[in-house]
Amino acid sequence: MKTALITGANKGIGHEVARQLARKGFHVFIGARNRDAGRKAVDQITKKGGKATFLEIDVADNASVTAAVREFAKAADQLDVLVNNAGIMVDGDDAILEVSDELVRKTLETNTLGALRVTRAFASLLAKSKAPRVINVSSGGGQLTGGADGWAPAYCISKTALNGVTSQLATALPKFAINSVCPGWVRTDMGGRNATRSVEEGADTIVWLASDAPQNLTGKFLRDRKEIPW
Numbered sequence: 001m002k003t004a005l006i007t008g009a010n011k012g013i014g015h016e017v018a019r020q021l022a023r024k025g026f027h028v029f030i031g032a033r034n035r036d037a038g039r040k041a042v043d044q045i046t047k048k049g050g051k052a053t054f055l056e057i058d059v060a061d062n063a064s065v066t067a068a069v070r071e072f073a074k075a076a077d078q079l080d081v082l083v084n085n086a087g088i089m090v091d092g093d094d095a096i097l098e099v100s101d102e103l104v105r106k107t108l109e110t111n112t113l114g115a116l117r118v119t120r121a122f123a124s125l126l127a128k129s130k131a132p133r134v135i136n137v138s139s140g141g142g143q144l145t146g147g148a149d150g151w152a153p154a155y156c157i158s159k160t161a162l163n164g165v166t167s168q169l170a171t172a173l174p175k176f177a178i179n180s181v182c183p184g185w186v187r188t189d190m191g192g193r194n195a196t197r198s199v200e201e202g203a204d205t206i207v208w209l210a211s212d213a214p215q216n217l218t219g220k221f222l223r224d225r226k227e228i229p230w
C-alpha cells in the first residue's frame, strides 16, 4: 500500500487531498499540529473505509518535524508522496511598506521553510519509494510573471520563495518528482466563502501529481494539470 503524508490535513485543501488519496487506496498520514482536529480528520476518512493515521507535525518547528519522522517510521517503512500543504496567510491588505519583519518571518517560517524542512526530514524515507513525489502547495500570488498586484505581500513572497525551493529540490533530487501547484481560489478558511473553487477542484492537480502524473514531470509550477509560468 502506497503512503502519503499531507501536512495541514485537518481541514481545507489538505483534508480533501487526504480524502481523495485514501479513496485511491493510499495509506494517508494526516499531518496536523492540533491533535483533536487531526484525529477528527482521521476518523472522517476511516469511517468511509480509508486507511488514515494521525501524525502530529508543526511544520514551523524543527523539533516537531524530527519527532514526526520518528513516529512515521514506527508505522511505515517508506513514504511515497509528501504534500507540503500547510500554510498561513497573516497579511491581508497590508502594503509591502507596512508589513513588519516579524510578520514576514513568521510567514516564511511556515510557508517556505516549513516545506523545505519537512522535505529534508523525510527525504530518506521518500528515497525508499520506487517513485517518490513531493507536491508543494503554492499560489498564483507567488508568480513573478506579470508583476505583483500588491495584495498580501508577505504571503506572496513566501510562495515565490516556495517555488524556488521546488526548483532547487527538483535539481537536487533527480529521482523524485517535485512540483509546485496553484490550487486556484478555493473556498476554505483561508480562501473565504466567495472563492470560485470547491475543495474538490482545488485538490485535483495535487492528487493527480501524487498519483497519476508522469514521474518525469518535475521542477514545474502547475495549475489545472498544466504548466504555468513561475
Ligand SMILES: NC(=O)c1ccc[n+]([C@@H]2O[C@H](COP(=O)([O-])OP(=O)(O)OC[C@H]3O[C@@H](n4cnc5c(N)ncnc54)[C@H](OP(=O)(O)O)[C@@H]3O)[C@@H](O)[C@H]2O)c1
Residues within 6 Å of the ligand: 007, 008, 009, 010, 011, 012, 013, 014, 031, 032, 033, 034, 037, 057, 058, 059, 060, 061, 084, 085, 086, 087, 088, 110, 114, 137, 138, 139, 140, 182, 183, 184, 185, 186, 187, 188, 189, 190, 191, 192, 195
Ligand atoms: N484557499 C485558497 O484559495 C488558496 C489559494 C492558493 C493557495 N492556497 C494554499 O493551499 C494550502 C492550504 O490552504 P487552505 O486554503 O486549505 O487553508 P486552511 O483551510 O486555512 O488550512 C491551512 C492548514 O494548514 C495548517 N497549518 C498552518 N500552519 C501550520 C503549521 N505550522 N504546522 C502544521 N499545519 C499548519 C492549518 O492547521 P490549523 O488548523 O492548526 O491552523 C490547516 O490545517 C496553503 O498552503 C495555502 O497557501 C490556498
